[in-house]
Structure formats: structure tokens, C-alpha cells
Amino acid sequence: MKCYICAEEGKDSDAVAICIVCGMGLCREHAMREETESWEGGYPFPARKLKKSIPRILCPACYEAFHS
Amino acid sequence: MSLLKRCVAEIIGTFLLVFFGAGAAAITLMLASGVETQTEFNIGIGYFGGLADWLAIGLAFGIAIAGAIYALGRISGAHINPAVTIALWASKRFPTGEVAPYIIAQLIGASLASILFFACTGPEAVLIGGLGATAPFHGISYTEAILVEAIGTFLLMLVIMGVAVDKRAPEGFAGLIIGLTVAGVITTTGNIAGSSLNPARTFGPYLGNTLLGGSNLWEFFPIYIIGPIAGALIAVFLYDWLNSE
Numbered sequence: 315m316k317c318y319i320c321a322e323e324g325k326d327s328d329a330v331a332i333c334i335v336c337g338m339g340l341c342r343e344h345a346m347r348e349e350t351e352s353w354e355g356g357y358p359f360p361a362r363k364l365k366k367s368i369p370r371i372l373c374p375a376c377y378e379a380f381h382s
Numbered sequence: 383m384s385l386l387k388r389c390v391a392e393i394i395g396t397f398l399l400v401f402f403g404a405g406a407a408a409i410t411l412m413l414a415s416g417v418e419t420q421t422e423f424n425i426g427i428g429y430f431g432g433l434a435d436w437l438a439i440g441l442a443f444g445i446a447i448a449g450a451i452y453a454l455g456r457i458s459g460a461h462i463n464p465a466v467t468i469a470l471w472a473s474k475r476f477p478t479g480e481v482a483p484y485i486i487a488q489l490i491g492a493s494l495a496s497i498l499f500f501a502c503t504g505p506e507a508v509l510i511g512g513l514g515a516t517a518p519f520h521g522i523s524y525t526e527a528i529l530v531e532a533i534g535t536f537l538l539m540l541v542i543m544g545v546a547v548d549k550r551a552p553e554g555f556a557g558l559i560i561g562l563t564v565a566g567v568i569t570t571t572g573n574i575a576g577s578s579l580n581p582a583r584t585f586g587p588y589l590g591n592t593l594l595g596g597s598n599l600w601e602f603f604p605i606y607i608i609g610p611i612a613g614a615l616i617a618v619f620l621y622d623w624l625n626s627e
């Protein structure tokens with residue numbers, strides 16, 4: 315797969331990731347990586363934040379929509 | 383979450399349970415104050431709509447419990463009941479060192495609820511409503527009261543196991559189903575021994591009555607320690623046995 319954004323700009327670069335929201339193929343430069351914390355447990359036990367967060371890859375447009 | 387924050391959550395959760403649940407029982411007695419009931423078994427709760435009075439009280443408990451579970455379940459686990467804490471500890475699901483702090487927090491929350499309920503409603507809450515304290519009804523023996531409290535708490539704990547502790551439980555239903563279970567148990571067994579199912583729920587109104595000039599009911603307190611804890615323990619171990627390979 316090729317990077318969608320690069321393709322729009324007339325460049326031809328291989329995709330290294332896919333946006334989890336819209337499914338867009340993304341090159342290294344256009345992939346936005348975000349860490350999401352995850353929790354386990356809950357009623358009737360206290361919830362615990364897991365030591366490691368889970369990565370989430372977004373394209374710039376979806377990233378911006380989530381953070382607006 | 384620190385132990386302190388979790389204990390604060392237990393205080394708030396048990397407060398909600400006793401303020402709104404036991405409070406509903408006290409208000410029902412205040413509403414029925416002065417009526418002549420046909421038998422001594424009817425102390426006024428049931429005067430308006432028979433079991434519907436108990437369903438209303440049960441739902442007041444159930445909705446408060448559901449709210450506490452959804453609001454505080456992730457913080458402390460929202461046990462809001464020493465019998466639940468002890469059963470989870472006995473089945474090695476809860477650390478030994480945290481049992482006493484949790485129970486103390488639950489007793490504090492229940493006591494605050496009774497005192498603040500009095501602060502909201504005045505002396506009638508104690509003199510007529512008894513702060514919603516539980517006691518065996520007319521003609522119910524000590525042993526019968528222990529038995530019915532054990533059976534009621536058995537069902538409560540069995541449902542907690544099935545709808546929350548079990549990893550296969552459906553997500554998100556715990557508060558709703560546990561609240562409704564308590565409401566159902568109270569509807570049937572409320573007029574037998576008060577359907578406390580919870581030593582803290584009985585402790586708060588008992589202490590409130592002692593401090594605020596109500597009747598002394600402490601002779602009945604062992605009913606609400608032995609019954610609920612026995613019922614919860616049987617439920618936990620039976621559930622684990624039923625689900626073992």
C-alpha cells in the first residue's frame with residue numbers, strides 16, 4: 315500500500331501504517347502515533363492502570379478531529 | 383488509587399446506601415405514623431400497598447446501590463458491605479491488610495448517613511422512623527432472622543459473583559442487576575427481619591438511635607453480622623465449586 319497523503323501530493327511513498335479510524339495508508343512521516351492508557355478490573359475490585367499503554371496510529375486529519 | 387481514596391469511596395458508597403435505603407424505610411414509617419394496623423406483624427410499612435411498600439423501599443436501596451456501583455466501583459470496588467468484603471477476602475480475592483480499613487470505612491459511611499438523615503428530618507426520623515433500623519418482626523425468632531438474612535445475602539453474593547467477579551460476566555450490567563437483586567430480596571424478606579443483608583447497613587441506624595435518643599436494638603446486632611457473612615461465604619465457595627473443572 316502507498317501513503318494516501320503523499321499520493322495526493324503527487325509523491326509515491328510506501329505506507330508503513332494504517333489510520334485506525336479511516337483506514338488511510340500512511341508513510342512514516344504522516345502516521346501520528348498516540349499512546350492510549352488501558353485499565354483492567356473494576357467492580358467489585360479497584361480498577362488498575364496497566365503499566366504499558368497501547369499505541370494507536372492515526373492520520374493527521376483524524377488526529378486533528380480527535381484533538382479539536 | 384491509594385488505600386485512603388478507596389476508603390473514602392467506601393464511606394461515600396455506604397453512605398448513599400444507608401441514607402437513601404434505610405431513609406426510605408424511616409420515611410414510610412413516618413408516613414404511616416398513627417395508623418392502626420391489623421396485626422402486630424404490620425408495623426406500618428405495608429399499610430399503604432402491602433408488598434408494594436417494600437418494593438418501593440427495596441428500589442430506593444437498589445437504585446442507590448446501582449448508583450454507588452457505577453460511580454465508585456472502579457475506585458474501591460464499591461463493596462459497601464462488610465459481608466461482601468469478607469467473602470472476597472475469604473476466597474483470596476481481596477488482600478488481608480485491607481479488610482479492616484474497608485469495614486471501618488463502611489461503618490463510618492453508614493453512621494454518617496443515619497446522623498445526616500436525622501439532620502434532614504428531625505426527631506421523628508428517630509422516634510417514629512427508627513432511622514430505618516432493622517430488627518426481627520413480631521413473631522420472628524432470632525434463629526429465623528439469622529436464616530432469612532443469610533438466604534438473602536446468599537442470593538446477593540451469588541449474583542455479585544455471576545455478574546461481576548466472573549470474568550465471563552457481561553460488561554456493564556453489574557450495578558443494575560445487583561441493585562435489582564437487592565430490591566427483590568427486600569420486597570420478599572423486608573417484613574421478616576428487615577432484609578439488611580449488610581452489617582454496616584444495620585450498624586449505622588443502630589448507632590444513630592443510640593446517639594440520638596432512639597431505641598436500643600443492639601441485642602439484635604449479631605443477627606446482622608452472622609446471617610449476612612454466613613450467606614455471603616456460602617455463596618462465594620458454592621459459586622467457585624460449581625464453576626470448578
Ligand SMILES: [Zn+2]
Nearest residue numbers: 333336373376
Ligand atoms: Zn484517519
Ligand SMILES: [Zn+2]
Nearest residue numbers: 317320341344
Ligand atoms: Zn506520506
